[in-house]
Amino acid sequence: MKRQSPSTESSTESRTAQILLIALALAFLAFFLMLPLIAVFSEALKQGLAPFLDAVSNPDALSAIRLTLIIAAISVPLNMVFGLAASWAITKFSFPGKNLLLTLIDLPFSVSPVVSGLIFVLLFGAQGLLGPWLSAHGLKIIFAVPGIILATVFITFPFVARELIPLMMEQGKDDEEAALSLGASGWQTFWHVTLPNIRWGLLYGVLLCNARAMGEFGAVSVVSGHIRGETNTMPLHVEILYNEYDFVGAFAVASLLAALALVTLVLKTVLEWRFDLHSGARH
Amino acid sequence: MIRVQNITKRFGNYPALHGIDLEIQPGEFIALLGPSGSGKTTLLRIIAGLEFQDEGQVYFNGDDVSDIPVGKRNVGFVFQQYALFRHMTVADNIAFGLTVRKARRRPAKAEIKARAEELLRVVQLEGLGQRYPGQLSGGQRQRVALARALAIEPGLLLLDEPFGALDAKVRKDLRRWLRDLHKQMGLTSIFVTHDQEEALELADRVVVMDHGRIDQIGTPEQVYMEPATAFVSHFVGETNRLPDGRHIRPHDFEITATGSDRVIVDNVFRKGGSWRVEGRLTETDTIVEIDVDAHEAPPTIGETVTIAARRARTFSSAGDR
Structure with missing residues (x-):
């Protein structure tokens, strides 16, 4: 009996540690995530529903919402295609420069968004590298919608690829080779074999990509020019309202963004659950 | 007839195959036998058109x-891990x-x-057509993979370690059935x-490979009884190498x-069926293994006995890589 006591002791000890860690994590989450989230919604609804609805249906707010949706609608499909192509290339082929490509995919994560925005200003701005050529042809990129799209595409590029590369690496290329050996074309192989194998991972990546595309502030702020009703996205609009002491308005629009985050979270959880179910079934 | 002529393949700096020649007659069942890294799978994949x-x-x-991709060669390929499409029914x-x-x-x-x-009838899986691969056992999956490869009526069936992922009993049954x-x-x-053992039991002819070369091509009997090189002698069956x-x-x-x-x-x-x-050897301390017929009395441990060889082979150093 005496011999067993140290192990029992250590297991009670680890149970205490377990409870402590869980409590700590929960407290942290409550303080840094739940509290702000509650604050956003309560601030937004502080003066009742009517001012909230007014703030959300204000023409400038509507324009910001519309622009944000347009940006996401363009950049997310683009990055879905880019991400798929990059993951495919990296996992199914070996070629020189593969590691460089892997590093480059991560670049938007490692560079400050403000710097990313500045890069585009330096390239396409009036004083930029391509500025004179662009203005000679009547094209406006910086302080216009194309600039915002470019910056958003750049910032959100890694999400899909980062999700797919480990998944496709793990799956190997046996399935694709089997399909090809049975006479399937490359397109048929992609459509009937690869895509079903990665669908949940892809959807998950797209979801994260979308959340960031709608929520990006730094890079978009640099290239947008903050023209109300024209180049203001939702996050930029929130900042403007806040700086103008329109707290209800700022928090009302912010609560829409927060709601988006919540929806993303729920979808992500559902997807992970399905994903586990799916991968569980194959083993 | 399948003919492979002077095939050489490198992966970066690593030479996988050098100058492989091989002829296969219609109806033959051929084993490519060798340790890992011998190039046997690479050769199979080149014959398939999965590798060039x-x-x-x-x-x-x-x-x-030579330059035709796998989809146009009309070959059936069975993968080691089956590679069944898991989202599709059997x-x-x-x-x-x-x-x-x-x-x-x-x-x-x-x-x-x-x-x-x-x-499904041919591979003895009648009634399982609506199942998913995840719901089948390893042996059943292997047979689905085989049926899938046979569906295109291939002129040549290629199998990469077909029994590698199965347990011993299933493996034996499946071998005979194949x-x-x-x-x-x-x-x-x-x-x-x-x-x-698998190669000797199944194949009409065995191709023994080592380090990207073919050491011997022959019937199981020839490969076992008349190994062409020291490597074959060691790899196929057991061999004592005396000083x-x-x-x-x-x-x-x-x-x-x-x-x-x-x-x-x-x-x-x-x-x-025998004693091992x-x-x-008292002189050189070389370890030897001797089989004694089960009907005879074996020596006791610690005893010193004298032995003679009924049959021995020597290999020139050229063949002894």
């Missing part, structure tokens, strides 16, 4: 298919090769269905294995008073 050689040619019935997996055909070559839906049913199927359907088949350069199989030794080599017996145990005696 740096030099040399592959001919199918006299046609040069029947859809089997029918895949037919459903992806261009419209003018594609059989009617009912015909495809009937063909899948028929193949051999029968090969004969019944009149297939020409090549399979890769590192298991000499004087002789290679002697355990069952080619006999314990006899008139023997020339003295051996101290370290261990005696049952091995299949492990000992050391």
